[in-house]
Amino acid sequence: MISRRPPLLLLLPAVLTVLGVLLPLAYLVFRAFGAEASELREIVFRTRNLELAGNTLGLTAAVLACTTAVALPLAFLATRTDFRPRRFLMLLGVLPLAIPGYVGAYALIAASGFGGTIQALTGINWPGPSGFWGALGVLTLFTFPYLFLNLHAALRTQDPSLEEAARLLGRTPWQTFLSVTVPHLRPAWLSGALLTGLHVLGDFSVVSLMRYPTFSAAIYQQYTAAYDRVYSAWLALLLLVLTAAVLLLEARLMRGVSLSRVSPGGARQPTTVRLGWGVIPAWALVLLLTGAALVVPLGTVVYWLTRDFDPAALVDLWEAAQTALGAAAVAAITTTLLAFPLAYIGSRYGQQHRWARLTERAAYLGYATPPLAFALALVFFSLRVTPSLYQTFPLLIAAYTLHFVAEAVGPIRTSLAHATPRLEEAARVLGLSPLQALTRVTLPLIRPGLWVSAAFVFLSVLKELPLTLLLSPTGFDTLARNVWTYTEEAQYAAAAPYALALALSGALLTLLILRRETGKASPQGQQSTPHRLPEASPQQGTPL
Amino acid sequence: MKLVLLATTALLLAGTSLAQSNTSLTIYSGRAKTFVDPVVQQFEKQTGIKVNVRYGTDAQLVAAIREEGARSPADVYWGNSVGALGELAAEGKFSKLGTALTRNVSDDYLPDNRTWLPTTVRFRTLAYNTAKIKPADLPDSVLDLPKMTSLKGRIGWTVSYPSFQDFLAAMISKYGEATTKTWIEGMKALQPKDYKTSNVGMLEAMRAGEIDVALTNHYYIQRVNRLSYPIETYFFKNGDIGNLGNATGAGILKTSKNQRAAVRLLQALVSKDAQTFFLSVNFEYPVIGNILQPTTMLPYADIIKRSPRIDPTVLPKNIEKAQKLLRDAGLL
Numbered sequence A: 001m002i003s004r005r006p007p008l009l010l011l012l013p014a015v016l017t018v019l020g021v022l023l024p025l026a027y028l029v030f031r032a033f034g035a036e037a038s039e040l041r042e043i044v045f046r047t048r049n050l051e052l053a054g055n056t057l058g059l060t061a062a063v064l065a066c067t068t069a070v071a072l073p074l075a076f077l078a079t080r081t082d083f084r085p086r087r088f089l090m091l092l093g094v095l096p097l098a099i100p101g102y103v104g105a106y107a108l109i110a111a112s113g114f115g116g117t118i119q120a121l122t123g124i125n126w127p128g129p130s131g132f133w134g135a136l137g138v139l140t141l142f143t144f145p146y147l148f149l150n151l152h153a154a155l156r157t158q159d160p161s162l163e164e165a166a167r168l169l170g171r172t173p174w175q176t177f178l179s180v181t182v183p184h185l186r187p188a189w190l191s192g193a194l195l196t197g198l199h200v201l202g203d204f205s206v207v208s209l210m211r212y213p214t215f216s217a218a219i220y221q222q223y224t225a226a227y228d229r230v231y232s233a234w235l236a237l238l239l240l241v242l243t244a245a246v247l248l249l250e251a252r253l254m255r256g257v258s259l260s261r262v263s264p265g266g267a268r269q270p271t272t273v274r275l276g277w278g279v280i281p282a283w284a285l286v287l288l289l290t291g292a293a294l295v296v297p298l299g300t301v302v303y304w305l306t307r308d309f310d311p312a313a314l315v316d317l318w319e320a321a322q323t324a325l326g327a328a329a330v331a332a333i334t335t336t337l338l339a340f341p342l343a344y345i346g347s348r349y350g351q352q353h354r355w356a357r358l359t360e361r362a363a364y365l366g367y368a369t370p371p372l373a374f375a376l377a378l379v380f381f382s383l384r385v386t387p388s389l390y391q392t393f394p395l396l397i398a399a400y401t402l403h404f405v406a407e408a409v410g411p412i413r414t415s416l417a418h419a420t421p422r423l424e425e426a427a428r429v430l431g432l433s434p435l436q437a438l439t440r441v442t443l444p445l446i447r448p449g450l451w452v453s454a455a456f457v458f459l460s461v462l463k464e465l466p467l468t469l470l471l472s473p474t475g476f477d478t479l480a481r482n483v484w485t486y487t488e489e490a491q492y493a494a495a496a497p498y499a500l501a502l503a504l505s506g507a508l509l510t511l512l513i514l515r516r517e518t519g520k521a522s523p524q525g526q527q528s529t530p531h532r533l534p535e536a537s538p539q540q541g542t543p544l
Numbered sequence B: 001m002k003l004v005l006l007a008t009t010a011l012l013l014a015g016t017s018l019a020q021s022n023t024s025l026t027i028y029s030g031r032a033k034t035f036v037d038p039v040v041q042q043f044e045k046q047t048g049i050k051v052n053v054r055y056g057t058d059a060q061l062v063a064a065i066r067e068e069g070a071r072s073p074a075d076v077y078w079g080n081s082v083g084a085l086g087e088l089a090a091e092g093k094f095s096k097l098g099t100a101l102t103r104n105v106s107d108d109y110l111p112d113n114r115t116w117l118p119t120t121v122r123f124r125t126l127a128y129n130t131a132k133i134k135p136a137d138l139p140d141s142v143l144d145l146p147k148m149t150s151l152k153g154r155i156g157w158t159v160s161y162p163s164f165q166d167f168l169a170a171m172i173s174k175y176g177e178a179t180t181k182t183w184i185e186g187m188k189a190l191q192p193k194d195y196k197t198s199n200v201g202m203l204e205a206m207r208a209g210e211i212d213v214a215l216t217n218h219y220y221i222q223r224v225n226r227l228s229y230p231i232e233t234y235f236f237k238n239g240d241i242g243n244l245g246n247a248t249g250a251g252i253l254k255t256s257k258n259q260r261a262a263v264r265l266l267q268a269l270v271s272k273d274a275q276t277f278f279l280s281v282n283f284e285y286p287v288i289g290n291i292l293q294p295t296t297m298l299p300y301a302d303i304i305k306r307s308p309r310i311d312p313t314v315l316p317k318n319i320e321k322a323q324k325l326l327r328d329a330g331l332l
Helices: A008-032 A037-044 A047-080 A086-098 A101-111 A117-122 A131-157 A160-168 A173-184 A186-202 A205-209 A215-225 A230-254 A276-307 A313-349 A354-368 A371-385 A393-418 A421-429 A434-445 A447-463 A466-471 A479-488 A492-519 B002-020 B033-047 B058-071 B082-090 B142-147 B162-175 B177-189 B199-207 B218-226 B259-269 B272-282 B300-306 B312-328
Strands: B025-029 B051-055 B076-079 B117-129 B155-157 B213-217 B231-234 B245-252
Touching: A008 A230, A008 A313, A008 A354, A008 A371, A008 A393, A037 A230, A047 A086, A047 A131, A047 A186, A047 A215, A047 A230, A047 A276, A086 A131, A086 A276, A086 A492, A101 A117, A101 A131, A101 A205, A101 A276, A101 A479, A101 A492, A117 A276, A131 A186, A131 A205, A131 A276, A160 A173, A173 A186, A186 A215, A186 A230, A205 A215, A205 A479, A215 A230, A215 A371, A215 B058, A230 A371, A276 A492, A313 A354, A313 A393, A313 A447, A313 A479, A313 A492, A354 A393, A371 A393, A371 A466, A371 B058, A393 A434, A393 A447, A393 A466, A421 A434, A434 A447, A447 A479, A447 A492, A466 A479, A479 A492, B025 B033, B025 B058, B025 B259, B033 B051, B033 B259, B033 B272, B058 B076, B058 B082, B076 B082, B076 B259, B082 B162, B082 B245, B082 B312, B117 B162, B117 B199, B117 B218, B117 B259, B117 B272, B117 B300, B142 B177, B155 B199, B162 B177, B162 B213, B162 B245, B162 B312, B177 B312, B199 B213, B199 B218, B199 B231, B213 B218, B218 B231, B245 B259
Parallel strands: B025 B051, B025 B076, B155 B213
Antiparallel strands: B076 B245, B117 B213, B117 B231, B117 B245
């Protein structure tokens, strides 16, 4: 029998995670209120803040609408129709995730306009994307996989008998889709939408390149262009408030949604819709998406690479790749180590104890905090409280870990669900200590989950920009950082090798994860673990 | 599991020691890597002193040095503008430089109290697309640019760029805040496109036909001239604020524990090699004599006459004012 109280050792990481995120944020508040009263009033009641809030929320809503318009048909095609090849749809729905937004924005900017790829190849001077529409386009193309993965999993595992019942009761297929299928997608949509929303709120790179002012773009601009940091601190606080509001809204919409099957039902595949002539618009969507999200970005990078290739740059590329891969590897290990106890507590004690569920959710705190605000808070905090950590590698790793631990919890949690506690109990009865039972029975069982977690964090750290920009040690050049610096200066050829290296390593990792995740989706495993990427599965969708 | 833990600890320790083991020089550079890296590498080769460079914008690094206070890891600040350098000098952040260092340097931009050393000189100008604009149609003074309603939507500027903010600060010094405010608002009415800090991006956009004129620094136009872009330089009348000259420069932080090595670095920046390099790679005017200039550039003696004389010591305060005006106008 396992004791009902968890070992205190396991609680420590949760406490550290919460403190690690909240302490710097508390210091940010302290800093923000450090200004004089008159200055404070002037800062807080600036009309610019309203405009930024409007832009930020407007863009978030628009991106949600557009990603849904792309992800839902694609997910439907991939799960419920005779569209072939299905495997290609899956790739198309996942691979854009490997391309960071700033690489996508870089590619689309460098592809268009006078002297861009499109003009060089076709002679047409295609207008460059910028402003609201530019930001919307790029964010849609490279974040829709969050929704796609969730909707795909939900559509695939939905109980077909409900739809059959609706059809038997005389509904047309279209009515059935609207009144049965779509409402059942709500939880999946909400958790995917939350990830997309958090991503848009926190993104500064795409909006900066597209010159569309949102809160994150304004924080970055203040950070780089003003001698005074009080306003940056305030913008970060306002963004935190906005993010909290979005989280509360999501939690509210999620409340009372209970659409799970009461009984297991038959493990049957849903009926397949025959497309007929509908195959034409389906292919149109697929080709358009392939072109915009994959062919144009990669084509542009390759074009600029061959146009102005400087072999001397390979030395810098190699160094940047080493730095980036090294940091990503270390962060992947530390994050997985931190995620394990959180997932373990949630999985083993969460059923009976509310505090255990809260502990697990602590992981989402760092993920929901907009990275630029978090980085700024850490800069202030480390200088005043832990100056020896300021601009050091350990602090950067700590920031990555706290920010990405939520991504690592998901897969570990899923594998823990499969490794039944009965085995641990048996090991204990046979005389093993709790630690021995853990290392000799449970850990070997959940090893695949640990690998997926680590791979996920590795990929995320590789792409990460805001934390890296603000917190990295002097001379710490990563692939992401170089793409950003050169793109900001419109040196497209110089940015190309770094962008290509990032996109290729990202694609490779995504494919590996996808293989691993789909490979284990056996028929009996399907119900409990719909194959979806772990970051797209916060428990019941409420991350806090 | 244990192995993983051990490996992590080892890696973290390695990371820490990498970050801390150097007793060498740290430069905070507002200047781009392209201009800094070759000079630094040459310096490392000649002296054996290891140099770390932290790149950023002037404002970001000035703010960092302020935040860091006595704990700043920076030994040398190498900035893009008189404004940023003056800001740090005014706060007493810099050590006074010896005459051995400043002896051969032109005193046009050398501050009287010798707190920092000019490294190159550059000028504000107007770039225009030769296919679209006749120079005769352009105004004599930058102050009249807002009147050019024919250019509505066709003007580029870089609001976050330090040289641009210095230019506004100089306008405040010479004409006062009210005139500057009116100028900003007049310009805003012409819906200029803001390229943030990217002058290169702005001139690329001019080539792409997005804009026809752009407020920029002289050397950006020199650079694209070499690529035969249809872009030329327009100077306003002599002494106009639109032709403002500005220096890049470097100062040694008082908090640095490597003062002597830092002096050697500054010496290297005004050496003939480095000065020739700045001119050849970026067309910036040298601060020492006897360096041959390309014929596409106005001789230094001519161009310095076109620039107004502005007291550099009041610039920092006026930059804060300029930034406030830009924020009030919703531009920053």
